[in-house]
Amino acid sequence: MVTLDVRPQLLEALSALRDRVAAARFPLPLDGAPRARANRDELLAQLDDYLVPRLKQPEAPLLAVVGGSTGAGKSTLVNSLVGRRVSEAGVLRPTTRTPVLVCHPEDSHWFGDPRVLPGLARVWVPRQDTGGSLAGDDPLASEEDPTRALRIETVETLPPGLALLDAPDIDSLVAENRALAAELICAADIWVMVTTAARYADAVPWHLLRTAKEYDVTLVTVLDRVPHQVVSEVSRQYGALLAKAGLGEVPRFTVPELPESAWGGGLLPATAVAPLRSWLVHHAQDPAARQYAMARTAHGLLDSLKSRLPELAAAAAAQHAAALRLTSVVEAAYDGEYARLRSRLQAGAVLAGDALKRWRAYPLDCTAGELLDALVESLGALLLCAVTAADERIDIAWRREPAADVPGLTGHDSCAESAEHRIGLAVRRWRRELEEYAEDEVRELDRSVAPDAEAVAALAATGLLGGRRGRSAGEGLAERIGAHGALRLRDRAGRLLADYLDRVMHTERERRLAPLDALEVHPEPQAELIAALSVLLKER
């Protein structure tokens, strides 16, 4: 027999776990991401709405949530169990849009504060003994967003220690209703699954039943609206299906379809729902049964964490792996382009086109300033070419990568101009520093006629960037400032150039990676989830 006491360590471990789960993010659109997000939300709902409150306060009333497909007669069933019309029933679907919680007046404080279902606003319905008018008339109810509110009804006919919750359809056409229904079911001690003679083979309720089995919750199924002629056959069929699904031992109640059932919104006679009612009452009032029902659900959920958390952790790991993949694409592209850039520099690619023509014309038909301008411009073009080529490679690689389909990740169009701008700035700054170096060298010379500093700079740049073609520039430079000075100038300029290249490529790579980094996909959540789980398991 399982027991359920307040255990601070367990609660602590649980709340740590909860924080980890809440912190998990799945921003990359991988295959499993939507599923992981849904799992995370469901897990959070179960932890917040059920497990933590239940472990903190085992004495709180049992909450039985009535769930099922649209038109299954959930509201009618709740009304009949209570003996009063507390929840609208009708022929228009979906009928229940605001969930209704029914409890004994003495228990109402348990549900009034946000102990459970903190996300739902409470709508109080003044107690009405007449039971004639519905809360739908309540001005409060109509003002609030109907899907995010919880109406609380108190009735004397329900025994203390038991609360019923009439949930919206689990497969509602309204997406919020579906989400809400799932959230509400997660908050239940007892899952009351309602299906009908026409629906018992539907796929949707079966998914829910299978989930219930997986979580090993306290489950009751109700086969509603069974025409009396076929009661035995349908019931047998349904039983067979349940048994086949491994749910044979689940309590099963059959409610016949009576003229007064749904269509008028009337109440079923008490006898029709008596077995279900007495089962619920028994579990609410008999301490052993109550303890059992509660503990089974709570422990079932705790057990289910064993498989669900690793799933979440795996999804987190997949996210991180995808992010790594994306990052490595960027790095590979930039590294590749950087290597190509260096080899082209070495080969003298800068001294081509305009720059080459200027060099050919120098010094007769071209000034040193013009030559330097052309060289610098050519160097900028080479850098820009490398950067855009890298971006292009990244785009192509990312296009094949489903994870890259995040808005903002590929939208780098606005940066193209600024990349040119940034590169232009860097290159011009390099030129200025080179000219300063050249002036230094010239100043140190003790010749009577000092060579022109600009010409020295131009020759140095040509020698540095021109590869084989620029070799004669080196000779010219040596003639002007001496072999030693020329070598020194060349070394300094070369180091400077390497610095600038590194800096430019690094900046551009960071710019490309920035949106990805902003998604904050880290490896930690995976480890943290698993660690929190293992702490929790130890505490149990």
Next chain:
Amino acid sequence: MRAVTDQDRTEHAAQTAQTARTEGTSRGTSATTGPRARDVGGAGEAGEAAGAAGSVGASGAWGAWGAENSVSAGRAGSAEGAMDAPRAPGAGAVGRPRTTGSAGPAPGVAGRPAAAGRTPGYAGHGGQGLAHPLGEPAERQGRPEPADHHARVPDARRHARGPGDGRRTGAGHSDSDGAHVRTEGRADSRGESRAGSRTDGRPADGAGAVNRTGGRTDAGHSAARTDGRSDAHSADARSDGRTDACGDGRADARGEGRTDGRAESAGVWDDGLIARRVTEGGTGAADLVPVAPRPPRPLPVPPLAYDGPLRSRLDALRELVGLSRTRLDSRTLAEAGRVLDEAAARRRLSGQHTVVAIAGATGSGKSQLFNALAGVPISETGVRRPTTAAPIACSWSDGAASLIDRLGIPGRLRRRPVQGTDADPQLRGLVLVDLPDHDSAAVQHREHVDRILGLVDAVIWVVDPEKYADAILHERYLRPMAGHAEIMFIVLNQVDRLPGEAADQGLDDLRRLLDEDGIALGEYGEPGATVLALSALTGEGLPELRAALGQFVAGRGAAARRIAADVDVAAPRLRPVYTAQRRAGLSEEAREEFAARLADAGGAVAAGEAAERAWLRNAGRACGTPWLRLWRWYQDRREPPTGRLPVRTQPDEEATARQRVEQAVRTVADRASAGLPVPWAQAVREAAVRGAQGLPEALDALAAQAGLPPGRPPRPGWWPAAVLAQASMTILQVIGGLWLVGQIIGVMAPNLGVPVLLMLAGIIGGPLVEWSCRIAARGPARRYGQEAERRLREAAAGCGRARVLDPIAAELLRYREVREQYARVRGAGVR
């Protein structure tokens, strides 16, 4: 009742041929075979004849049969096979014996068949028929598709013989051979054989059954074998190995082997693909309902005809798919391809019939409604959920067998309404299909539903008060099919369960939901879905549905509307890959920019400036005073210049800046592809990159050729005058100097004025002439430089245009063509 009969047969069949079932599997094959069969036929004499007849279309048809048969077999499991088998089989079982026996009949049959020819597709049936010795069957086959008909017909007969089943039987696999044999045996028969073959698939069955049994699973095979002959014919199409074997006899069919129709299909509507689909079961079905009512010589059913706009839209769509196949992935085009295939397949089937499926959730009363419309409890109803596991078809008039074949509904699941053909004239032409549910835990039901919903002409959605708002119904089916509103009926069944007012409320609410789904409701005479409330149990509201349905069927426009709606749905899905956000094209500005970037890469500006300065310098030197030139020469000797060293003169390798060319190509490709749908943008980029290969080298070569104007730089007309003036200035100086010297040494009379003036004029005039020459040379120098620059620019631009811009433009043109086609596909829809 027919139904009963069918069943009986079925049973027989079962008994007869277990094997047959096996065959069922093979649809695919059979289909294939079909096609070849024709070919073969061609080859073979009789066979050939058939072949001839069977143009592509024909083949398609055959294929179809085969397919059907096989399919049905597959599906039905053995049942069908069995069924057919029985008849034929009778003989089949026997195998040889029959042959003979059958042969006799067969021929007879054959004769008829021709006459009979029901639906085209059917030839297959015929085949079976033959198989069955009975005349009737034969007839059916006979008809194989009208188109092909001729060809086939003959075949059919042969088949009959073909049935030479004996062999088949015996052979089992070998059947094929057997078949051949037979075929051969009866020369004529061959023809049939094909027919038979197709048919056979089943009929042959007798034998075929065996063959199949043989275990070739593939339908193809089975078919093939069965027909040995058939295959032969058919063989072409798909070639199963085996088939061929058989086929060969005659046939050459194999040769053809390519399966498919599809490939070819492109040209024609019928592809192997279609054939396959069609194939299913046709035959089987026919047999099933040996419903007597068929007139002895039913006229061939006129195939469906699409109206002009729809046909042109379909043509445009086909063109579209063809044009973009290399650029888009097949997944994107799959939907459009499916629509085309279905349109083609439906077109060659009966236009007199409307296939209406009854779909809905489990327990909504689909089968009940089906039975109520048919007037006879055909489909099982019950409280067990889910009740109906396989689709059931009911045809109100003859000639719909091929339509039902296409749905893959086996013969044992085909029924006739109780009254017989003529008792219910209102619904004449209706083929009703009862579908399994779409929402139960049995997943295969949903697969059935999804498949058949894609093939029928119209749908009746049955909902009930409890389930009408189920998310699965609306989200999975109604919303995606909102474009098909005109071919939808939505009936709220079980209104008897609702008290009074509630029924109307429920109906209104259903209308509201449908409206939210985007389904146009056919109220107030507007086109749209028909929404009705009824109770299949009590019959309330049923007459209205019957009337609406009768009117709908009588209009005979459902099939075309369905196809049009399919196109409407498929077209917007293709929108993102065909429509650009902005006008696609390469602006003049972008072209110019590209040319400018290429010129930059070649250094045109610098080259021009250098040429200008060089010219100017030379001009200055030429017109300079001799003394200055002397001094410069001396200077040059003292200090060798730095830049222009020997290296210069040799041609540069890689004179063009690679990075600039690369960047220019990238920029222009980006410009051209901006706003294009992704696949096309990709294609444009690829075209640009492909064109840019070798571009820098070409530019290098061009630059070397066009670098400087050849020969000596041109000189302006005043040049000699300037040189003369300069020379005369020098001469003046010399004369003045000599004169002065002469006076000094006393040779001349002392006269200081004139010689000093002369010298002064020479000394001042020399630089003056030089200076004014330099001023005057500026214009020509600039022209010379510009000329040099222009030559480089033009060379680069021409090269870039040919290698990069033209391929890009071609790609854009292709895109524009495609977009035009797309507009045609859509245009009609929007209208």
